[in-house]
Amino acid sequence: MTKRFHISRRRFLQFSAGGAVVLLGGGFLFRDQFLNDGNPSSTATDVIRGQRLPVPDLLTGTEIDGRQVYDLTMRQGSMAYVPGKTTATFAYNGDILGPTLLMRKGDDVVINVTNQLGEPTTTHWHGIHLPAMMDGGPHQVIKDGDTWQAQYTIMNEEATFWYHPHLENKTAEHVYHGLAGLFIVQDPESEYALPDQYGIDDIPLIVQDKIIDADGSFNYPGTNFGVKGDQILVNGAVTPMFDAPAQFVRFRLLNGSNARFYNFGFSDNRQFHQVGTDGGLLESPVPLTRLLLSNGERAEILVDFSGQENSQVRLVSYSSEVNVSPFWNSNSLDNSTFDIMTIDVGSPTANPITALPASLASIDRLQEGEANRTRPFILEMGFSGPMTINGQSMDMNRIDQTIKLNDTEIWEVTNNSDLPHPFHVHDIQFLVLTRDGLTPAENERGWKDTVLVMPRETVRIITHFGDFADPNDPYMFHCHILEHEDAGMMGQFVVVA
Numbered sequence: 001m002t003k004r005f006h007i008s009r010r011r012f013l014q015f016s017a018g019g020a021v022v023l024l025g026g027g028f029l030f031r032d033q034f035l036n037d038g039n040p041s042s043t044a045t046d047v048i049r050g051q052r053l054p055v056p057d058l059l060t061g062t063e064i065d066g067r068q069v070y071d072l073t074m075r076q077g078s079m080a081y082v083p084g085k086t087t088a089t090f091a092y093n094g095d096i097l098g099p100t101l102l103m104r105k106g107d108d109v110v111i112n113v114t115n116q117l118g119e120p121t122t123t124h125w126h127g128i129h130l131p132a133m134m135d136g137g138p139h140q141v142i143k144d145g146d147t148w149q150a151q152y153t154i155m156n157e158e159a160t161f162w163y164h165p166h167l168e169n170k171t172a173e174h175v176y177h178g179l180a181g182l183f184i185v186q187d188p189e190s191e192y193a194l195p196d197q198y199g200i201d202d203i204p205l206i207v208q209d210k211i212i213d214a215d216g217s218f219n220y221p222g223t224n225f226g227v228k229g230d231q232i233l234v235n236g237a238v239t240p241m242f243d244a245p246a247q248f249v250r251f252r253l254l255n256g257s258n259a260r261f262y263n264f265g266f267s268d269n270r271q272f273h274q275v276g277t278d279g280g281l282l283e284s285p286v287p288l289t290r291l292l293l294s295n296g297e298r299a300e301i302l303v304d305f306s307g308q309e310n311s312q313v314r315l316v317s318y319s320s321e322v323n324v325s326p327f328w329n330s331n332s333l334d335n336s337t338f339d340i341m342t343i344d345v346g347s348p349t350a351n352p353i354t355a356l357p358a359s360l361a362s363i364d365r366l367q368e369g370e371a372n373r374t375r376p377f378i379l380e381m382g383f384s385g386p387m388t389i390n391g392q393s394m395d396m397n398r399i400d401q402t403i404k405l406n407d408t409e410i411w412e413v414t415n416n417s418d419l420p421h422p423f424h425v426h427d428i429q430f431l432v433l434t435r436d437g438l439t440p441a442e443n444e445r446g447w448k449d450t451v452l453v454m455p456r457e458t459v460r461i462i463t464h465f466g467d468f469a470d471p472n473d474p475y476m477f478h479c480h481i482l483e484h485e486d487a488g489m490m491g492q493f494v495v496v497a
């Protein structure tokens with residue numbers, strides 16, 4: 001069990017004991033409203049499950065004039081989740097989600113993003129260090145029929161990133177309907193003995209939840225508190241089956257859900273090792289039996305299937321073990337352990353990875369003493385009012401924070417509400433200094449761009465703003481529960497010279 005889990009439980013106890021009186025006034029009102037506002041369940045009873053895990057195509061790009069060029073087209077697609085019915089979707093290139101973009105550190109990349117959805121949206125490169133104009137946030141709208149060209153140099157470390165729409169007030173809906181894809185950044189300089197045969201022992205897992213209606217459609221109820229479905233999809237297939245080789249397998253996990261968290265583990269409670277966080281590899285593999293991922297977070301894990309030919313195990317979410325908040329349960333899956341994917345172990349491949357690497361990345365840790373300033377970020381939500389950061393809801397015309405180029409900053413993020421909020425910052429990767437005054441769990445001591453802040457908790461992060469001064473084009477910071485983001489729990493910062 002991770003330290004993070006212990007902390008959340010401690011917080012929960014504190015909350016129930018000390019906070020009860022405070023809650024009596026508005027709390028029950030809030031709870032009633034929340035439950036009434038809760039998410040419907042799927043009405044389809046015959047959803048197609050257990051299909052072979054789809055693996056998104058790998059796009060390596062085409063080299064043109066020394067740059068790697070990628071083409072993405074956002075379009076309407078159709079899938080079959082209920083026999084005899086079609087499900088209308090949005091996707092990049094195919095019918096659900098999008099291809100995995102393989103990029104190398106140091107590459108100059110060009111991504112042509114064409115919008116054929118029939119409505120405007122944007123495409124944001126989550127976790128990538130890039131100029132604000134290329135970020136694909138709410139200001140870089142791509143109108144229907146247009147192509148937007150993003151160009152930047154890959155400066156990030158070896159890790160797993162993702163891309164998704166970021167249109168003001170529409171992000172949640174667009175992602176829910178299928179727009180999301182992964183990026184893999186490789187560092188040609190580094191030689192880690194990690195599984196890297198894409199689709200064989202290096203497997204992307206985009207985990208999402210949906211409500212699927214009897215007519216096959218994705219039901220998007222759009223509640224402000226966060227939409228949680230009761231059908232679990234991996235790479236666009238409902239609780240699929242994966243044929244694993246009998247060796248170390250690397251899973252690149254993305255919580256691509258709008259609002260649901262996953263407390264990952266295996267049905268036999270086996271140990272696995274986390275090797276990577278949002279923005280890089282850890283210093284060494286961290287043994288775990290549970291891994292809590294909130295929305296937007298990624299984790300790379302190694303699971304050892306050596307010598308386990310012909311066995312079966314399930315990837316599950318032990319959601320019932322996490323007391324995130326008494327107000328956070330709106331759906332039957334919230335209090336249970338549910339299946340995500342079945343794994344059938346087959347034969348090993350020719351050159352399997354047979355051992356855990358002893359050490360991984362060296363992390364250049366920013367020290368508290370290096371910080372030029374500390375900024376507070378207070379996350380709040382009313383019972384029915386707006387969602388705010390420092391008392392204000394998102395305004396595209398307001399710059400909330402102005403940061404000096406080359407400064408190192410500590411951001412002190414306080415969750416002053418009864419729901420959890422995964423706090424995400426564009427452009428940079430940060431390190432978590434403390435969670436409620438304590439050192440973060442070992443598997444959180446790597447580069448991150450999204451960090452879960454539990455109810456009433458304060459998380460302090462440190463980062464350096466070393467590139468891309470631009471007084472006119474802002475980057476975003478926001479809660480990555482997409483409905484909270486759309487409801488205004490987002491702000492803008494600029495980096496100036």
Ligand code: C2O
Nearest residue numbers: 124126296424476
């Ligand atoms: Cu994953 Cu502002 O985004």
Ligand code: CU
Nearest residue numbers: 125126127426
């Ligand atoms: Cu982002």
Ligand code: CU
Nearest residue numbers: 421479481484
């Ligand atoms: Cu939130």
